[in-house]
Amino acid sequence: MKKFETVASIATPFPRANTDTDIIIPARHLKSIKRTGFGEHAFETVRFDADGERIKGNVFDSEKYKGAQILIAGDNFGCGSSREHAPWAIAELGFRCIIAPSFADIFAGNCVKNGILTVALLQEQVDALVLAAEAGHEIRIDLGEQTVACQNAHYDFPYNPAHKKMLLDGLDEVGQTLQAITAIRSYEDKQKLKTPWLFKA
Amino acid sequence: MSQTMPSTMYDKIWANHIVEIFEDGASLIYIDRHLVHEVTSPQAFDGLRAAGRTVHRIDSIIAVPDHNVPTKDRDQPNPDPMSTAQLSALETNAREFDLDYITMDDVRQGIVHVVGPEQGFTQPGVTLVCGDSHTSTHGAFGALAFGIGTSEVEHVLATQTLQLSKSRNMRVTVTGVLPAGCSAKDVALAIIGAIGTAGGTGYVIEYAGPVIEALSVEGRMTLCNMSIEAGARAGLVAPDDKTCAYLKGRPYAPTDAQWDDAVAFWKSLASDKNAVFDKEITLDGNDIVPLVTWGTSPEDVVPVTGFVPELASFEDRDKQQAVQKALDYMGLEEGQAITDVPVDRVFIGSCTNSRIEDMREAASVLKGRRVADTVIEAMVVPGSGLVKLQAEDEGLDKIFLDAGFQWREPGCSMCLAMNPDKAGAGEHVASTSNRNFVGRQGPGARTHLVSPAMAAAAAVAGHFVDVRDF
Numbered sequence: 001m002k003k004f005e006t007v008a009s010i011a012t013p014f015p016r017a018n019t020d021t022d023i024i025i026p027a028r029h030l031k032s033i034k035r036t037g038f039g040e041h042a043f044e045t046v047r048f049d050a051d052g053e054r055i056k057g058n059v060f061d062s063e064k065y066k067g068a069q070i071l072i073a074g075d076n077f078g079c080g081s082s083r084e085h086a087p088w089a090i091a092e093l094g095f096r097c098i099i100a101p102s103f104a105d106i107f108a109g110n111c112v113k114n115g116i117l118t119v120a121l122l123q124e125q126v127d128a129l130v131l132a133a134e135a136g137h138e139i140r141i142d143l144g145e146q147t148v149a150c151q152n153a154h155y156d157f158p159y160n161p162a163h164k165k166m167l168l169d170g171l172d173e174v175g176q177t178l179q180a181i182t183a184i185r186s187y188e189d190k191q192k193l194k195t196p197w198l199f200k201a
Numbered sequence: 202m203s204q205t206m207p208s209t210m211y212d213k214i215w216a217n218h219i220v221e222i223f224e225d226g227a228s229l230i231y232i233d234r235h236l237v238h239e240v241t242s243p244q245a246f247d248g249l250r251a252a253g254r255t256v257h258r259i260d261s262i263i264a265v266p267d268h269n270v271p272t273k274d275r276d277q278p279n280p281d282p283m284s285t286a287q288l289s290a291l292e293t294n295a296r297e298f299d300l301d302y303i304t305m306d307d308v309r310q311g312i313v314h315v316v317g318p319e320q321g322f323t324q325p326g327v328t329l330v331c332g333d334s335h336t337s338t339h340g341a342f343g344a345l346a347f348g349i350g351t352s353e354v355e356h357v358l359a360t361q362t363l364q365l366s367k368s369r370n371m372r373v374t375v376t377g378v379l380p381a382g383c384s385a386k387d388v389a390l391a392i393i394g395a396i397g398t399a400g401g402t403g404y405v406i407e408y409a410g411p412v413i414e415a416l417s418v419e420g421r422m423t424l425c426n427m428s429i430e431a432g433a434r435a436g437l438v439a440p441d442d443k444t445c446a447y448l449k450g451r452p453y454a455p456t457d458a459q460w461d462d463a464v465a466f467w468k469s470l471a472s473d474k475n476a477v478f479d480k481e482i483t484l485d486g487n488d489i490v491p492l493v494t495w496g497t498s499p500e501d502v503v504p505v506t507g508f509v510p511e512l513a514s515f516e517d518r519d520k521q522q523a524v525q526k527a528l529d530y531m532g533l534e535e536g537q538a539i540t541d542v543p544v545d546r547v548f549i550g551s552c553t554n555s556r557i558e559d560m561r562e563a564a565s566v567l568k569g570r571r572v573a574d575t576v577i578e579a580m581v582v583p584g585s586g587l588v589k590l591q592a593e594d595e596g597l598d599k600i601f602l603d604a605g606f607q608w609r610e611p612g613c614s615m616c617l618a619m620n621p622d623k624a625g626a627g628e629h630v631a632s633t634s635n636r637n638f639v640g641r642q643g644p645g646a647r648t649h650l651v652s653p654a655m656a657a658a659a660a661v662a663g664h665f666v667d668v669r670d671f
Contacts, residue, residue: 033290035247084351084352173352177229180220180362187220197463
């Protein structure tokens with residue numbers, strides 16, 4: 001997983017409150033054998049009309065926000081179904097950080113597993129960032145310092161220390177466990193003597 | 202190591218698999234065995250590739266397709282493109298990572314939870330996982346076996362471990378002697394009926410007592426299989442001479458000098474005499490009768506001689522509403538005799554009841570009899586190609602076919618209707634599977650869980666009937 005240190009980019013504003021994971025990725029697109037490929041269906045009802053035509057001016061396909069790595073979202077973002085496909089889909093759109101007044105617990109947990117930083121700020125701070133995003137200003141997020149900066153504004157944000165370490169080190173849970181690889185191997189050496197029939201020569 | 206504290210079997214297996222203990226009390230637990238199938242593994246392999254990782258121990262894995270394989274016309278193109286994609290992904294991944302892979306046309310192919318034991322891959326004292334909740338089946342051998350999600354499948358592939366917190370210990374003791382006409386399925390349903398589908402939540406259940414000791418290894422698998430339906434993470438039965446006899450000579454079983462060491466180790470796993478369990482339940486096995494589920498939860502059981510419960514018999518108003526909803530879905534009236542419920546379709550199979558003993562049990566009821574004309578379809582889906590072959594050697598296939606059953610190729614089939622084997626809306630199914638959830642066997646399908654003998658008897662009668670009268 002890519003190390004998360006700082007992100008500096010323009011931001012996509014999508015401040016709709018209670019955006020659930022069905023909006024992020026509809027259930028009918030979960031029948032895939034891949035962890036990838038969900039991006040094209042991400043926010044489908046926001047991006048396409050009933051006939052499958054792209055909705056003009058939607059923020060996710062707009063030239064104005066092309067290359068944005070930051071999503072400015074609404075309160076209780078990611079509520080509903082626990083599907084891990086939601087952060088998979090968001091990551092594929094190029095976002096590495098989501099800023100919102102609050103996040104649903106499970107969604108926030110799934111984001112960490114997939115290298116996405118969720119930044120919770122006060123509603124008025126988020127409102128200010130929405131305006132800045134619409135004006136095309138760059139927003140800078142420093143995870144080490146736990147700060148968000150934009151023009152003259154500086155905001156601090158709280159973050160779980162264990163999750164911070166995972167993101168800063170670029171470790172997913174597998175990566176974290178692999179740090180114990182020496183212990184795993186020495187356990188195996190011990191077991192090879194104790195229950196050798198469980199190991200093929 | 203000092204052995205001052207008496208331990209349960211679960212305590213012993215857990216302690217033997219700790220790689221590290223974390224500050225928060227969770228542990229890094231080593232995983233010995235991993236069964237992989239086509240539905241929950243593709244994203245896990247994709248994750249490995251994306252991170253540039255590989256499989257830690259290929260000798261810990263068997264990969265076999267089961268969930269959505271067709272059970273007939275396998276020489277024809279698969280009608281479902283999603284199924285085809287998942288099957289070919291499994292094959293690609295198995296080949297790329299050099300796994301022991303059993304193809305769809307291999308005689309060993311079948312349901313993961315039938316194949317693992319059959320190959321001797323499942324052994325006492327191991328930790329065994331699979332991306333499927335019915336992995337609890339393997340506890341019949343005294344293996345700590347449980348289902349995991351796709352992210353955890355990837356975690357095990359890459360690290361051979363899982364970050365886990367320990368469950369609590371529960372013991373379910375079944376005393377007495379199981380009456381004639383009853384089998385392991387009735388024991389499982391009786392336990393779930395007694396403790397409820399959340400009765401085992403947070404626990405690993407050890408099954409003990411004379412009834413469990415008297416069960417065959419196949420019967421113990423049926424019992425442990427349904428531990429998850431009682432909410433438990435896993436079920437366990439202490440390994441004994443039957444366990445060893447079952448395993449001896451199987452492909453993955455220990456051989457030569459290692460065999461005696463293995464047996465000695467396996468026999469040491471049983472719970473210590475004075476081990477303390479956090480929860481103890483005792484059932485009188487003499488009281489167990491053939492059971493049928495009437496509702497949409499595996500705890501909704503009644504004796505075949507009984508009646509669909511009256512709403513008034515439930516105190517809680519919320520519960521009454523839930524029961525009414527279940528009755529509406531099932532198309533049943535409160536107080537209706539179970540034997541008055543017609544059977545439209547019969548399914549004998551699934552990881553619960555598709556082993557040779559289940560085939561024999563059903564065939565013994567069907568011998569010289571015919572499926573009722575009112576039954577739309579009756580099918581037997583053996584748990585593996587080897588079960589199928591064994592049954593054919595014993596002439597059981599002929600009994601099924603003569604009775605009007607279809608004799609299919611192995612797979613999960615109508616247990617979860619991921620392949621073309623589905624029941625129609627409104628149809629009552631006598632099913633030897635494990636879940637009677639809404640829509641599980643097809644949209645609107647009405648599942649009644651029963652033993653293989655009871656399913657066979659229902660097929661003949663065209664409605665539920667007491668197999669003890671046959």
